[in-house]
Amino acid sequence: MLQVVLQREVLIFDAGKSTTGGQILFLSGQVDDRTIQKYEKEAKDKSRESWYMAYIMDTNEEERVKGKTVEVGRAHFETETSRFTILDAPGHKSYVPNMISGASQADIGVLVISARKGEFETGYERGGQTREHVQLAKTLGVSKLLVVVNKMDDPTVNWSKERYDEIESKMTPFLKLSGYNVKKDVQFLPLSGLLGTNMKTRMDKAICPWWNGPCLFEALDAIEVPPRDPKGPFRMPIIDKFKDMGTVVMGKVESGSVTEGDSLLVMPNKTQVKVLAVYCDENKVRYAGPGENVRIRLSGIDDEDILSGFVLSSIARPIAAVTEFDAQLQILELLDNAIFTAGYKAILHIHSVVEECEIVQLLQQIDPKTRKPMKKKVLFVKNGAIVVCRVQVNNLICIEKFSDFTQLGRFTLRTEGKTVAVGKVMELPSGSNF
Structure with missing residues (x-):
């Protein structure tokens, strides 16, 4: 058997x-x-x-x-x-x-x-x-x-x-x-x-x-691991890259599948690449599906043009590349005397992206008991609060709405070596895919 x-x-x-x-x-x-x-x-x-x-x-x-x-x-x-x-x-x-x-x-x-x-x-x-x-x-x-x-x-x-x-x-x-x-x-x-x-x-x-x-x-x-979609658009956040008979990228397939010979996009720099070989562990494989950690050898891009946090993506449905997005945040524990308000700065960690960010606007506070938006205007929040806000970063980053791809839509905010908030991406600006 x-x-x-x-x-x-x-x-x-x-x-x-x-x-x-x-x-x-x-x-x-x-x-x-x-x-x-x-x-x-x-x-x-x-x-x-x-x-x-x-x-x-x-x-x-x-x-x-x-x-x-x-x-x-x-x-x-x-x-x-x-x-x-x-x-x-x-x-x-x-x-x-x-x-x-x-x-x-x-x-x-x-x-x-x-x-x-x-x-x-x-x-x-x-x-x-x-x-x-x-x-x-x-x-x-x-x-x-x-x-x-x-x-x-x-x-x-x-x-x-x-x-x-x-x-x-x-x-x-x-x-x-x-x-x-x-x-x-x-x-x-x-x-x-x-x-x-x-x-x-x-x-x-x-x-x-x-x-x-x-x-x-x-x-x-x-343990039953939640299924990922092998037929979904291809998404693989890149955690590392090196040179080896071409450019090799490493990461975990979060959606879709990859086969030798595929044409894909490296986002956010929109470079079209061809898959020369796929490896799981040390073995060369013909195909890799969602949930697998892989190394992929590519042609069409130099390793110097790839940063950790870039995403290997389907051409037909590329991942969004944005400099701002709306998110729902749960404030865990701010540093002493810190106030969470517009202008607050932190380090954003989302899949393999690490980027400085700024909260540019608090949009609404959510009642933690009812999970419904509160009526009053929100200027600042304290520990334990749930708030919807607009987040801005300096460089283009590849992310997805949490409702579409949970793995690429949840993040943490850290400051001075401490996690101060966890969040999920709620909305992306329109036209952010290209």
Whole structure:
């Protein structure tokens, strides 16, 4: 019988994620015992015994010395029904832009929460990184979330049901507020990333008598990723480019499909290009559909004429290129003493675009309870407000209305290293396609 293998991108983020990612690769046979022994010795020599699993994902020296992921690590593993790409996103505040590029490629998020006393609370409090990461993941299109409560083996926790329930009950309202449908799109499960407990096989009742749910691999296999349209107009935001027998661009196909020989447009500079070859992972393929991360070799354009944030697009229905648009924004938490009003400036992150922007006009405030526009004129808003406003950028950017292409129509606003608002594109100026 032919086994159908689904390709899925999994973003692992927050506390203990590199260890969990490393353990996944070990348990799925991607790393052998000798390599693990080498990492154990390396970690021991640095007096970091418990970090050895993280070394599988954290390959550069800076990451190993600091114990922090800097770049988005990529690795692959397979279960019986699916092929997964793990994206190990940086957790530390200074590396959030790198996390954004990882999140924009993922369908499934694995949010790793530490059960250890004090660690969960630090990440979860106002301004903590857990909050920011969840909001970013949702905004960037990570539609399904597995919340793994890690370090359950820690002596301060000892597989306590009370501690697990406490974390679940505190996280649930926040996940709802971030836009997740907790019943449909979120699943919690306990595990130990360091020991590999409840990861590939269900855990022994002797360890944790109260847990009757699946292990991590089962839960990942069971997630249904929302479908994308293989017949829609082609859209692929470019996250990177390089020279290799022509110009090669990298990104995730968000809509439509691409075949060797296709003619496409690079937007916003409207350059017509021809597809010479398509690669998934290291393999050359004839065809790639939506949801796949690909490298495409092009003729007709020089790599110097392409920037991250440009979009490879269908010629018949090109993506819009604009310098202003109307958006609905949810204000999360402004910096101290900041007022959100016309003239407010921030950094806009939308798919692979990073661009300075200015709010030029507040159009209307939305009542958070009724979700209906409020009658009064709006001059400024505070934390927690929902507001429709006009956003302006200096350079042409490629975006879509949220209602047409959710992946290309949602964004975050950041300032001074902090996410202050999440938003969706509501209207584009008429005639913005060409």
